[in-house]
Amino acid sequence: MAGLPRFATHEVLNQSPPFEDVDLYAGDRPLQDAVRQNGVDEAARLSEFGRQWGTAEMMDQARVANENEPRLKTFDAKGFRQDIVEFHPAYHQFMAASIGAGLHAMTWNSDGTAAGPPSEVARAARYYMVAQVENGHMCPITMTRASVAALGAEPALLAQLVPKIASRNYDPRFRPWWEKTGITLGMGMTEKQGGTDVRANSTRAEPAAEGYRITGHKWFMSAPMCDVFLVLAQAPGGLTCFALPRFAPDGSVNGLRLQRLKDKLGNRSNASSEVEFVDAFAWRVGEEGRGVRTIIEMVQLTRLDCAIASAGLMRMALAQAVHHTRHRTVFQKRLADQPMMRALTADMALEMEGTVALVMRLAGAFDRAARDRNEAVRARLLTPAVKYWVCKNAPGFIYEAMECLGGNGYVEEGMLTRLYREAPVNAIWEGSGNVMCLDVLRALAREADDARAVLAALARVDLPGTRDAAAFVAATLSAPDAEAHARAAVEQLALVAAAAALAESAPTPIAEMFAATRLARRRGTTYGTAPLDSDAMSLLLGRALPG
Numbered sequence: 021m022a023g024l025p026r027f028a029t030h031e032v033l034n035q036s037p038p039f040e041d042v043d044l045y046a047g048d049r050p051l052q053d054a055v056r057q058n059g060v061d062e063a064a065r066l067s068e069f070g071r072q073w074g075t076a077e078m079m080d081q082a083r084v085a086n087e088n089e090p091r092l093k094t095f096d097a098k099g100f101r102q103d104i105v106e107f108h109p110a111y112h113q114f115m116a117a118s119i120g121a122g123l124h125a126m127t128w129n130s131d132g133t134a135a136g137p138p139s140e141v142a143r144a145a146r147y148y149m150v151a152q153v154e155n156g157h158m159c160p161i162t163m164t165r166a167s168v169a170a171l172g173a174e175p176a177l178l179a180q181l182v183p184k185i186a187s188r189n190y191d192p193r194f195r196p197w198w199e200k201t202g203i204t205l206g207m208g209m210t211e212k213q214g215g216t217d218v219r220a221n222s223t224r225a226e227p228a229a230e231g232y233r234i235t236g237h238k239w240f241m242s243a244p245m246c247d248v249f250l251v252l253a254q255a256p257g258g259l260t261c262f263a264l265p266r267f268a269p270d271g272s273v274n275g276l277r278l279q280r281l282k283d284k285l286g287n288r289s290n291a292s293s294e295v296e297f298v299d300a301f302a303w304r305v306g307e308e309g310r311g312v313r314t315i316i317e318m319v320q321l322t323r324l325d326c327a328i329a330s331a332g333l334m335r336m337a338l339a340q341a342v343h344h345t346r347h348r349t350v351f352q353k354r355l356a357d358q359p360m361m362r363a364l365t366a367d368m369a370l371e372m373e374g375t376v377a378l379v380m381r382l383a384g385a386f387d388r389a390a391r392d393r394n395e396a397v398r399a400r401l402l403t404p405a406v407k408y409w410v411c412k413n414a415p416g417f418i419y420e421a422m423e424c425l426g427g428n429g430y431v432e433e434g435m436l437t438r439l440y441r442e443a444p445v446n447a448i449w450e451g452s453g454n455v456m457c458l459d460v461l462r463a464l465a466r467e468a469d470d471a472r473a474v475l476a477a478l479a480r481v482d483l484p485g486t487r488d489a490a491a492f493v494a495a496t497l498s499a500p501d502a503e504a505h506a507r508a509a510v511e512q513l514a515l516v517a518a519a520a521a522l523a524e525s526a527p528t529p530i531a532e533m534f535a536a537t538r539l540a541r542r543r544g545t546t547y548g549t550a551p552l553d554s555d556a557m558s559l560l561l562g563r564a565l566p567g
């Protein structure tokens with residue numbers, strides 16, 4: 021520390037400087053290429069955003085928000101229920117920054133209709149950068165933006181809520197939604213007896229004056245200080261979607277009883293609650309019995325965010341690894357110049373190229389879906405495949421980056437430990453791995469001809485191995501025992517889609533390398549095993565991080 025006398029026994033040498041006060045956009049060539057290719061031409065603004073989120077202060081506040089976890093205040097001092105969660109100011113700072121930038125709503129017009137191209141990609145680029153810094157607060161940001169899709173089933177309710185949702189003011193006060201300058205939305209589907217199988221929901225909804233009364237529980241309901249929750253409950257006509265506000269229309273606190281906050285592996289700045297609903301007021305969203313159909317509109321968007329967030333986690337891990345190896349010397353040579361470390365980080369950079377191209381191309385498909393049937397089917401078919409592959413890939417990738425930092429990667433003062441703990445949740449929530457594979461099968465069954473056309477288009481990409489891989493996907497997923505082999509096929513589907521996305525956005529050698537090493541040629545199960553030559557490594561590492 022400046023001003024203090026040097027410690028008597030030794031000087032600190034050969035440590036990399038902190039990776040901070042960086043531009044998360046300008047330093048990331050694969051991101052720039054993918055974003056531009058998918059219709060976003062606002063480099064200066066994205067760079068400004070990248071500098072804002074790449075400051076030392078933001079990175080330190082992320083640490084603070086995760087070290088000072090939210091606390092449940094069930095009762096007040098006199099024993100009255102209050103059911104509130106208190107967050108550290110650092111968490112509120114991130115919420116204000118993300119909402120101020122519009123990440124919770126910028127893909128919607130003021131009437132709740134889709135804003136259209138290129139808002140999905142413009143948001144995805146920002147979301148990817150935010151995910152590199154702080155993830156917990158992104159849960160309510162994701163749910164708020166996605167909720168508008170489900171609320172579309174109830175236009176009058178949407179019209180009431182959307183001005184508050186679209187507001188760029190973060191208003192954390194525990195007040196009725198109509199008194200606030202901006203609101204956030206959460207969702208509750210998972211119950212003790214089932215998260216995937218929501219048809220097993222036992223929570224009941226009885227018609228009542230002006231709405232319904234909900235009684236039951238949710239086993240996971242994250243961000244419980246949201247103002248409204250989309251929940252599923254059994255109405256007389258079957259499983260139905262509802263919007264359940266924290267305050268009832270008469271201004272009284274609604275019947276949500278927060279029982280406990282989950283003690284989670286990661287995602288610690290965010291609160292995930294267990295909740296009982298006691299005769300809680302709610303509005304119906306969509307028809308009775310159409311609950312899954314209604315909320316699935318929201319879930320497609322949250323799945324997209326899971327993939328983008330995991331890609332962001334991977335990007336920060338890679339940047340930290342490449343940065344560190346450029347400054348650390350081992351055996352009189354910079355780690356970055358040791359042949360095996362170069363091969364390792366270049367192989368990881370290649371994985372990252374495919375990952376970021378893939379998620380931005382998927383966001384582009386969401387942008388174009390309203391006007392282009394092919395893009396709509398592409399988004400439908402590939403969202404579960406991309407979530408599957410990217411989210412599953414992230415923990416192993418981050419672990420490898422952690423190892424590049426040696427022991428320094430494993431300690432809590434660094435960032436890698438948090439990224440690593442954060443990573444598995446994106447695979448688990450919003451549909452776990454197997455469920456994503458089942459969803460790919462469902463998409464193929466429902467959109468049979470159109471989905472096959474998307475597969476056929478991917479097969480036509482002129483890159484090593486893509487045709488055979490696409491044929492394997494088509495054959496495996498249409499076989500009578502498709503479910504048992506779906507993981508292998510869905511992984512290949514994501515890889516083919518990544519190669520195709522690279523063919524559109526990255527320099528040709530990058531797309532060829534990705535396809536050659538991931539689809540055509542054998543490579544080991546760990547990074548650093550892809551047969552890349554020295555020029556290829558230089559190209560990849562230069563694009564990953566200038567310097």
Ligand SMILES: Cc1cc2nc3c(=O)[nH]c(=O)nc-3n(C[C@H](O)[C@H](O)[C@H](O)COP(=O)(O)OP(=O)(O)OC[C@H]3O[C@@H](n4cnc5c(N)ncnc54)[C@H](O)[C@@H]3O)c2cc1C
Pocket residue numbers: 206207208209210213214215216217240241242243284287292445448449450451452453454455458
């Ligand atoms: C940090 C965190 C926050 C969360 N926040 C929320 C929230 O805000 N709102 C909310 O509603 N939920 C939330 N969840 C819950 C989450 O969405 C569920 O845990 C998830 O959907 C899985 O459901 P489950 O836990 O009941 O597992 P299960 O449904 O029991 O699944 C267990 C495993 O079985 C697999 N599986 C299921 N069906 C099949 C099948 N047919 N064939 C093969 N394999 C299958 C799944 O892939 C999974 O791996 C959260 C979870 C976490 C960890």
